[in-house]
Amino acid sequence: MITPEICEGIQAKYKGSDKAVFLLDHDPLHDKNDPVEQKRINLALEKLAADPRNEIWLVTARDVEILEETYRHIRNLNFAGHMGAQLSKKNVHKVKLPELGDEFRAIKRKASKIFSENGYPFQVNKGKYFIEYKIPNWGKEWFRLGAMQNQPLRPVKNVEPYESRFYRIEPAIDRLMEFRRNVADLEAMVQDNPAFKDYVVQYWELNDGRRVALRHKYDSKETLSTALLARDEDTPAYFGLLLGETFTDEGMHLTMRSKNLDALVVKSADEVEKLYSNTQSAPHEVWDRVASHRLVDHKDVIKLLEELVRDPTKCSSSGPH
DSSP: OOOHHHHHHHHHHHTTTTEEEEESGGGGGGOOOHHHHHHHHHHHHHHHHHHEEEEEEEEEEEEEEEHHHHHHHHEEEEEEEGTTEETTTTSSSSSOOOOOOOHHHHHHHHHHHHHHHOOOOHHHHHHHSEEEEEEEOOTTEEEEEGGGGTTTOOOOOTBOOOSSTTTEEOOHHHHHHHHHHHHHHHHHHHHOOGTTTTEEEEEEEEEEEEEEEEEEEEOHHHHHHHHHHHHHHOOOEEEEEEEEEEEHHHHHHEEEEEEEEEEEOOOHHHHHHTTTTTSSSOOHHHHHHHHSSSEEEEEHHHHHHHHHHHHHGOOOOOOOO
16 A cells, blocks of 8 residues: 555655666556646656666567657657567667577477468467467458468368359368367477476467467566566665556566565555455455555556655655555
């Protein structure tokens, strides 16, 4: 809970530091439909970024271009997309993220081969620590034979006739069942090979098609926070502040707390109850282990950032949380 006392305590640590690192998850920073609040965020970030001892990182699970586009007018910011693994070329600070070995290239080749050899049309989204395949629905989709002429054609049951010799269609259920078997083969390949022990296969069936993802354990925001703290391990008078709101931010929270730094979760009381409703412990006890403090929403985030650049005696109360 953020009280004036806690706010003043965070401010005091910040004011007394020689180096300050801010890790800010992009989502709880702003209300996308409120330009007035976005302007307040921009002003607070500009003031923080103008202090040479500050290093500010904005992090998102989406592409880093989202951050570059929104905050490109503010100097001295650092941007990281894809859960912290996609570092912007515009960054002013450097951090060394762990590299993957040859096994990542091998697992990508094997996965792509499974999909291409079976004639599935797919789109690929790649990141430093993941590869995701998007396979569209095929129930009403026509497959151009010319696009598959270099692929070994397998026997197809119940092929429906069509007046054009350039297309064919297959019953959706047959394709779906076979695709699920292919995904199971991919999962078995990953599970049975010790070289792939740090990878997982994820599979979703959505309204617009299917998604299959291969992810390394480094595909986590925790990787960025760990790398930053390792880089600054010997830095004296160090201040660190993290703002995050989802399960994907928990690794960052725990990393920051392990170094006795401030890690704030941005969730209302109701949201905390829903987020941790399946845990054995009471929800408030769970988030209390993950984060050092809790903010209710993005408005509290704005207030805290504004107060960090004000005089410590002017830390105002935003009410009990």
